[in-house]
Amino acid sequence: MNAPLAPSLSFPAVVLWLALLVPLLLGLLAWRFPPRRMLPVLLAGTPLPLATFWLLHRVSAGGELVGVWSLGELQLHWRLNGLAGLLLLLTQLLLLASATYAVGYWRATVLPERAFAGFWPLLGGLAAALGVIWVAADLLTLYAALELMGLTAVGMMLLPGKGAALVAGMRYLIYALVGSLAWLLGVALLLGASGRLDLAGLAATTEPGPVTGIAMAMLAAGLLLKAAIFPLHGWLVPVHASAWTPVSALHGALVVKASFFILMQLWQRLVPEGVAAAWLLGLLGSLAVLWGGLQAWRANELKKVVAWSTVGQLGYLMLAFPLLAGTSAAVATLAWQATWLQLAGHALAKAAMFMAAGNLLLAAGESRITDLAGTSRRLPLPLMTFGLAAVTLMGLPPSAGFTAKWLLLQAAILAGQWLWVAVLVVGSLLTAAYVFRVFRCAFVEAAPRHEVRSLPAGMDLIALLLSLSALGLGLAAEWPLALLRGGGMP
Amino acid sequence: MALSGELFPAGLLVFLATACLLDRHLLRACLAFIAFALLMALAWWRLDSPWLALVEATLGALLTGITLLHGLGRLGSRSSLPLRDRERRPRQQATARWLAALVWLTLAGAAVWGVSGNSELAASVEVTRWVLLATGLTIMALGLWAFAHHLHLLRRLLAFNVLGSGIFLLLAGLAGPAVEVQGLILVGLVVSLIGSVLGVALLRRLHAQDGRVVLGDGGREEAG
Numbered sequence: 001m002n003a004p005l006a007p008s009l010s011f012p013a014v015v016l017w018l019a020l021l022v023p024l025l026l027g028l029l030a031w032r033f034p035p036r037r038m039l040p041v042l043l044a045g046t047p048l049p050l051a052t053f054w055l056l057h058r059v060s061a062g063g064e065l066v067g068v069w070s071l072g073e074l075q076l077h078w079r080l081n082g083l084a085g086l087l088l089l090l091t092q093l094l095l096l097a098s099a100t101y102a103v104g105y106w107r108a109t110v111l112p113e114r115a116f117a118g119f120w121p122l123l124g125g126l127a128a129a130l131g132v133i134w135v136a137a138d139l140l141t142l143y144a145a146l147e148l149m150g151l152t153a154v155g156m157m158l159l160p161g162k163g164a165a166l167v168a169g170m171r172y173l174i175y176a177l178v179g180s181l182a183w184l185l186g187v188a189l190l191l192g193a194s195g196r197l198d199l200a201g202l203a204a205t206t207e208p209g210p211v212t213g214i215a216m217a218m219l220a221a222g223l224l225l226k227a228a229i230f231p232l233h234g235w236l237v238p239v240h241a242s243a244w245t246p247v248s249a250l251h252g253a254l255v256v257k258a259s260f261f262i263l264m265q266l267w268q269r270l271v272p273e274g275v276a277a278a279w280l281l282g283l284l285g286s287l288a289v290l291w292g293g294l295q296a297w298r299a300n301e302l303k304k305v306v307a308w309s310t311v312g313q314l315g316y317l318m319l320a321f322p323l324l325a326g327t328s329a330a331v332a333t334l335a336w337q338a339t340w341l342q343l344a345g346h347a348l349a350k351a352a353m354f355m356a357a358g359n360l361l362l363a364a365g366e367s368r369i370t371d372l373a374g375t376s377r378r379l380p381l382p383l384m385t386f387g388l389a390a391v392t393l394m395g396l397p398p399s400a401g402f403t404a405k406w407l408l409l410q411a412a413i414l415a416g417q418w419l420w421v422a423v424l425v426v427g428s429l430l431t432a433a434y435v436f437r438v439f440r441c442a443f444v445e446a447a448p449r450h451e452v453r454s455l456p457a458g459m460d461l462i463a464l465l466l467s468l469s470a471l472g473l474g475l476a477a478e479w480p481l482a483l484l485r486g487g488g489m490p
Numbered sequence: 491m492a493l494s495g496e497l498f499p500a501g502l503l504v505f506l507a508t509a510c511l512l513d514r515h516l517l518r519a520c521l522a523f524i525a526f527a528l529l530m531a532l533a534w535w536r537l538d539s540p541w542l543a544l545v546e547a548t549l550g551a552l553l554t555g556i557t558l559l560h561g562l563g564r565l566g567s568r569s570s571l572p573l574r575d576r577e578r579r580p581r582q583q584a585t586a587r588w589l590a591a592l593v594w595l596t597l598a599g600a601a602v603w604g605v606s607g608n609s610e611l612a613a614s615v616e617v618t619r620w621v622l623l624a625t626g627l628t629i630m631a632l633g634l635w636a637f638a639h640h641l642h643l644l645r646r647l648l649a650f651n652v653l654g655s656g657i658f659l660l661l662a663g664l665a666g667p668a669v670e671v672q673g674l675i676l677v678g679l680v681v682s683l684i685g686s687v688l689g690v691a692l693l694r695r696l697h698a699q700d701g702r703v704v705l706g707d708g709g710r711e712e713a714g
Contacts (some may be wrong), residue, residue, distance in 0.1 A: 170693070173689055184661070210600065217602060
């Protein structure tokens with residue numbers, strides 16, 4: 001992708017593509033020399049978010065960066081607007097947190113040496129794929145990045161190498177492959193109908209009609225499968241139940257969101273007026289909120305509670321489609337901001353929650369909720385982190401989840417779409433129900449004494465920082481929202 | 491080009507795809523797939539995409555073939571899988587899968603009809619195009635059926651590969667020999683290969699662990 005450089009090569013473009021591709025190099029380096037301590041990982045990764053921060057500053061001052069790579073006759077388009085930059089920043093911070101956490105995880109558990117080394121190139125590939133997805137502006141680049149993301153994610157899920165992980169990984173692989181074929185068919189139809197692949201060109205030339213509709217349905221089916229949107233969520237929970245904690249954190253926080261991001265980009269350009277289909281997606285999202293919440297409430301294992309809660313929280317994102325289709329500009333702006341804030345808040349909170357849950361399980365040596373009895377006294381810090389992350393998921397002030405759901409509520413009321421108001425209320429109640437179920441078990445006093453293992457302090461600290469940043473994002477939401485207003489909405 | 495000259499390789503492709511997907515003898519099915527991939531490479535050659543032909547022959551036929559045979563235990567591995575697929579899908583699981591496959595196929599057929607109906611290509615190219623589209627749709631239908639129906643994981647991987655090839659043919663038929671098409675197919679071939687390698691590696695581990703060749707558990711979700 002880098003070889004023949006287009007005339008659009010400017011300093012910010014070089015910084016951007018270095019920030020996107022350096023993780024790949026770092027991953028390969030760490031494969032050869034797996035890190036033993038947290039600090040080197042932290043130091044090696046820190047320049048990346050700083051570079052993105054600088055780029056965001058440029059974007060907010062001078063408008064979006066646009067460019068084309070030419071490979072022979074092939075043109076690959078990319079652009080960096082406020083939204084893509086914010087998501088890139090979020091990705092890099094979460095990847096950095098997970099990478100640092102992974103070192104602690106390796107020290108605290110007995111992971112096979114080879115599997116731990118294999119984690120790093122996969123992490124680098126995932127980082128590059130996610131970054132390219134945020135900035136890609138044509139379907140070919142998106143296809144390549146989406147598949148790289150899917151395959152590295154499957155690879156990471158297989159690292160434990162045990163029975164349950166193998167079955168879950170195989171199922172995930174099959175779902176991912178079907179999803180990729182559905183996507184490819186959709187792209188084929190669009191290419192046949194309009195003869196181009198860049199998003200801007202597609203938005204300009206595509207006319208609404210049966211072919212566009214079917215192509216979008218195919219693309220959406222593939223993406224919904226990869227994003228684990230109800231009723232295509234079957235692969236998600238078993239996969240998380242057996243994966244390593246840092247992998248779960250990354251997957252729940254970012255990988256499923258990337259498919260949603262692509263779907264939203266395409267939807268806005270190809271069928272912005274498809275009200276009926278948008279309502280269908282909204283209804284699927286509502287069912288996901290209810291079903292995910294119910295299953296999380298019923299689940300017996302802590303990791304399954306967190307995984308089911310991902311299914312439910314993803315549903316909120318889908319409510320954006322009906323609120324953006326054919327509504328007034330005020331409603332659309334509110335829904336647009338709410339969606340990305342919800343995505344960012346949930347990503348931070350969910351990574352924190354997976355890590356806190358992982359710490360609890362690791363320290364207590366139990367995986368069932370009922371066996372966590374008495375942990376409130378012995379493991380207050382992970383439990384508090386879990387609770388802080390849950391504040392965002394429940395949508396209590398002052399978290400990002402609260403601001404996002406508040407904006408969503410305003411949008412739904414303003415548009416007169418009362419159904420979503422009910423979904424928001426019930427969803428929050430369900431979230432509270434499953435979170436307090438965990439707490440009720442943890443606060444049982446009459447419990448036999450378990451041995452508690454001590455973990456590296458960094459592991460608790462990272463989880464705590466993530467959950468605090470999810471809270472802080474609610475207080476400091478003005479900066480990202482201003483960037484979103486500046487650019488990003490198609 | 492004469493119609494018969496187009497129809498013969500197309501018919502052979504469909505025949506090989508059918509043989510690959512229907513045969514319960516797994517070694518024969520894998521060999522049929524390799525022949526199918528070689529014929530696909532020939533098709534790309536005839537469509538003036540020599541690079542694509544080379545990639546298809548290397549990735550699609552050679553490497554995927556080696557992977558599949560290795561998975562069966564015929565090539566460079568000590569233990570081997572049973573050569574016959576004896577799994578049968580219980581009847582009550584089938585309906586939703588059939589429905590999903592049919593919806594996919596109907597939508598794809600309608601869209602292909604819609605796209606090719608309002609394009610103004612010269613009549614001489616038209617024949618090649620229609621043959622490509624018809625072959626692509628047929629092979630896609632076969633792949634979809636097999637993917638929805640089979641339980642054996644190796645056969646599902648075969649079905650996935652065939653389904654992918656069908657979509658590549660459709661892509662070439664819909665959009666002509668554009669450079670974007672070649673890029674998409676290239677990425678698609680790499681993805682198929684990596685998917686097959688991962689799938690076969692997993693299948694071998696599962697088989698070594700508890701002798702299973704399917705993802706069997708009762709209430710599994712619908713795969714679409």
